[in-house]
Amino acid sequence: MEDSAKGRDRANAGLWQAPPWQESWQYAIDAWQRTILFCDVLRRRGNQYAEHNSSPVPHVLRFDVKLVLSGRMLPRPVNYGLVRIVPPADVIVDPGKRPFVVVDPRAGHGPGIGGFKADSEIGAALQAGHPCYFIGFLPDPVPGQTIEDIMRAQAAFLEKVIELHPEADGKPCVIGNCQAGWAVMMLAATRPELFGPVIIAGSPLSYWAGVRGTNPMRYTGGLLGGSWLTALTGDIGGGKFDGAWLVTNFEGLNPANTLWGKQYNVWSKVDTEAERYLEFERWWGGHVNLNAEEMQFIVDKLFVGNRLATAEIVTSDGMRIDLRNIKSPILCFCSKGDNITPPQQALGWILDLYRSVDDIRAHGQTIIYAMHETIGHLGIFVSGKVAIKEHAEFASNIDLIDTLPPGLYEAVLIPHTIENIAPDLELGEWIARFEPRTFDDLREMGGNDPEDERRFATVRRVSEINLGLYRTFAQPFVQVIASEHAASWLARLHPARLPFEFFSDSNPLMASIATLADQVREERQPVGPDNMFAALQDFMSKQIETTLDLWGAWRDQAQEQVFLAVYGSPMLQAAVGLHATDELPRHYPGEQPETLAFIRARIAELKARIGEGGLREASIRALVYVGRGYGLDERQLAVLRRIRARHREGLSLQEFKRILREQSLMLLVDEPAALAALPSMLPSSHEQRTAALAAVREVIESTGEMNEDVQARMSCVEALFSDGTGKPAIVRETPVRASVRARRTS
Template sequence: MPQPTIPTFADIFAYSLDAWQRSVLFLDIMRQRAEQYEEHTTRTAPHVLDYDAELLLDGRTLARPANYALARIVPPGGVVIDPLKRPFVVVDPRAGHGPGIGGFKADSEIGVAMKAGHPCYFIGFLPEPVPGQTIEDIAHAEAVFLETVIARHPQADGKPCVIGNCQAGWAVMILASLRPELFGPIIIAGTPLSYWAGVRGQYPMRYSGGLLGGSWMTALTGDLGAGIFDGAWLVQNFENQNPANTFWTKQYNLYSKLDTEAERYLGFERWWGGHVRLNAEEMQFIVDELFVGNKLAAGEIRTSDGTAIDLRNIHSPIVVFCSKGDNITPPQQALDWILDLYDSVDEIRAHGQTIVYAIHEKVGHLGIFVSAGVAKKEHDEFASNIDLIDVLPPGLYEAVLEPVSEVAEGSDLIVGEWVMRCEARTLEDIRALGGNDLEDERRFAAAAKVSDINLALYRTYLQPAVRAMVTPRMAEALRRMHPLRLQYEVFGPSNPFVAWIEAAAEHVRDNRKPTAAENPFQALQENMSQQIVDGLETWRRTMERLSEETFRVVYGSPLLQSSLGIDSKSDRRPRKPAKSHLHEALLDARIASLRAEIAAGGLREALARALLFVGQARGGADERGFEAIRRLRRAHPTASQLSLPEFKALLRKQYFILLIDEEAALAAIPKLLPEDIEERRSLFNALRDVLQASGAITGAAAERMERVESLFGLGGETVPFVARLHANARHPD
């Protein structure tokens, strides 16, 4: 065991000088942060995009005005954009901060999409809402923006891929359920679509609504803001989730690495402190319908004209990116809407939906959007393989990423450092992540009803007095007194006590003498910091346990539940989206139509049917097979005439035909093929090359391949496929 080092006078002096210099420089960075904050808040359209942008459409000029805008991202030098590739549209979350997080760094979502050659657009917002605007007005504006993007790319091979970050994700999903024709694949990153969901002992933010007595506090906050909800309160909620970072680690990390950390710290604070505002009505809708009410997944939200918002109406593939390290939107909140909507994967297929999810092991909430380091591979792969996702047959899949270095075959078909494979999953795979039981669901249902009662009481007895008392000037004064704003303004130029800091910091920089890393006081400093972090973490865990147990005891009371009309003995979940008899009738009609088309078609239908039949045995698809199809399409003029949307429609139709009557569909293949045996052999070889691009065809897939060989009329003339595999294994040369 090493003996402790006895500090010398030189160690004491060096550390004391370094600590004093760092303190002065730390204060100067706080001063710079305050100046940056004031400069940022005076802008008409502040953002933190790392790219030049060209404004295309201002939402305030629309028939239903909203404070949103559509911008085209100008590609930086050296980036080549393919005009035939589908555009990407990134929608930023209006969750208290200003816009730009999706393009905050070169490795962010915008960066990786442009790297893959896609034109990029950005939907952001202004700090001040348009008076009277609603969530529905914003959805209407975003629909106009997507129509504009589609019109600008008439030759693109598919509709825009839309990325919705955090709260922008549910807004995108709402619009996609109302206007499905506007969307290509949808990527929702860190989006809480099922806000009640979670596991015990983790993710306590979902309990906050019930512990505060419901959404009446949201209404009070909006009234104290004279009809404006201050986004700083939303940011405060995020801060409260990690007190160790909020009160200590963030500042200590800057202080301890002051000579190298200042630029990164100021860059992040520029976004984190860009608080925006929402109309009180907008925020009330979000809390009542989504957070406390959790109504989106149950199909209980309706537009002003009575249209039900049903996520099952979405036709585009839905890609869900979440992380176990995200304490804001854990995997359960990102994925359990699937369990709310569907009873089985067959039901997902019956609605023609394709859902792909990816679960990262450790990246935090903001890392999902910024894509710095740990999450970069997911964004790279989604951007470069979005067409593969678009043509997947309906169903539920998990995106699994494997390093190229571990891939033995088809590496020449891979772009980048990872190969993406979409593996078929069932609802049991999502349930295995953990979630609420029936008792938990009843507790949250009780909290939602208590919220409705408290909100009604507030609106009846307190709201008139609060609104009469609060003036716009008073509301502005209250906003400026918010703790998050004060921490910036206290170091601002209006404070005369900070006037000395800039000159003192310049003197320190000219005479900077950092202490050596082996100075014993450095180790003591780190030890003390860790003890502070440990103490704050212990406090956080204690408060989270107390919050969870309080919620469980209060809202789990049988007396409270029965008084609210919740049946505590029922074995049914308190909420479940309605089934549609019309959909079932349309599905029956569609099945009858497909049965009639089993023998219809020709070469393309036969190849697609055979490809799907063999591919089903593998339980998924990866980018190597799709790249092989791409190259095949480019090499054969007749195949290249088929656009990506037409190819997708072809695959889906043949997939459903196989699903309805596999034997009849296979029996029809010989009639769909050309008569010439050499042409058949050439087609079979092309099919085999595509399937082998993802690796050797083995097991059940090999047996299916042999059957396809027979259907092509080649079984009697050549060594059967399985026998050739065994022969190749014995004699690889």
């Protein structure tokens, strides 16, 4: 009896374990039920796939939209369109704020991923009060449309947005996701007057860049012999390139997740993961097509040719696409966890185009980068956590981004605490701060050495040779035997599409799954996590994933070694016209004589105007001087807005931006002369000088205590603002500093 009582006590305490045979039976029932439910999830996925692709305009936007302009109605028709996002009932947008335009990638999947969730890029812009637009596309291209046609169409879309918002305080902020990023940058380089700040998320711009051992995708073009295979695929597809091939390339980067992890996660947690899985698969299975000519341009000019970051692309009307022509701030958002667009490919174009940060400033450009530590490629513009934090801060601080002095910055988000903010500055949970950076900061991320550059230059020339051989000897025959009917069947049987159709109601073998799944839900008997066979199941799954990860790592390493050996061969390099004594295997625009001449002319112009201006120019020059090297953040923008509200005759945002950039450049080219000219630019009134100095101090002190360097610069400005009457123009404590001090001591 005593033993029986102890057994009951252990059972009541949750310590009792069922016999192994009973645990095995319970696990067998649970596994069988999960298998039926998993098959039903796949069936629902297949039906969802068919329903989605039968829609006239398939997309995954969560928000209601209204068509504004169809690309099919343009002189050069394209399959793109501009829609306005209808704000949810609980969101109010301000027509005075600049509009946001989100452009989604056409990289194998359909549109809508930028507004896939309520917490998204579009959601963040709406929550910040900005009108929002979306540029999407149809599954099939208009016959004959080219990348240039798409650029012209998107320019027409932006012109329409600007026309609809004449009262907006600034041109549209344009967000380009992944492949759309380079397309937006190309357009901004040719039509800079249409753009406010440009945000590119997970966008490759420097295609050869990367680090050995971690970025295998950049070797693909060389391992396939260049772009001839792209031409062959387009010819077999009847003039269209099937986007499912791009999806297959992405999936191949992570065999553990593709072949096992993604499906196992749903099967093992089918009671909770089904809806999330179906939601994502609706987009993942929405494959779209490109014209063969479009895809050939992308591979030849970008992925293999790497001509965008070196200003080598020239449009059909003779315009060179040079990213240095972009006049709006550029914010590059990337992640160390992204194996599709690693940071080197997202930021390497800066090192390709410019010689130094001073070169960036001389062109009047502002470049910002934001680095996430872990998020994957899709998470950059899909993850709700990223949208709530990074994209929300970008949206709410877009005016600050638009007024940063020329230069290179890193966006850093610091938590909002009671110590680092005045109580009367209304800010969110994070404070966006923009810290000055140098080219050494970019180089520390790693990159190619000269030998690697020569290897990729060899790939480009080999690709040109192979493409020429294919077009001369094989393409005529392939195009003769290719047919639209055969292309349709090849697309339908593609490995990325076939599972969707096989596991659907169109397959008679799946007819009984729905009924069985309903019965299982009524009689569901899940096992607990303490079941020994469930634990064994998870252990085996981890072993399978580890094995696939090891195989993937071995494959990537082998491919890298093959690439390095083949394209590092001196014989092959010599055969394509490259030699080891060549100093530069590719073009660097920042070193060209015309670029150096432009910089010299710009410096001479700025020096000649260094004494021009009045109180406004002098105050902004002083503000830039004191804050140089100290970083800028949204607390300073909040104070600037407050000062501007106190002076209703204040500058418009665009005028303030123009003066800020000019004064920054004048300090850059000749700081002593720019400071010496300040007293002559100021009015004689002691009151006006004191008021201007107070405004400068109020902005600087909004971040809290000043360091020694900033204090020394502030003292220099106080002396320059003195009117020579013995009355120094000094303001010892501003309202912002007083509020911060009071809050810290309370």
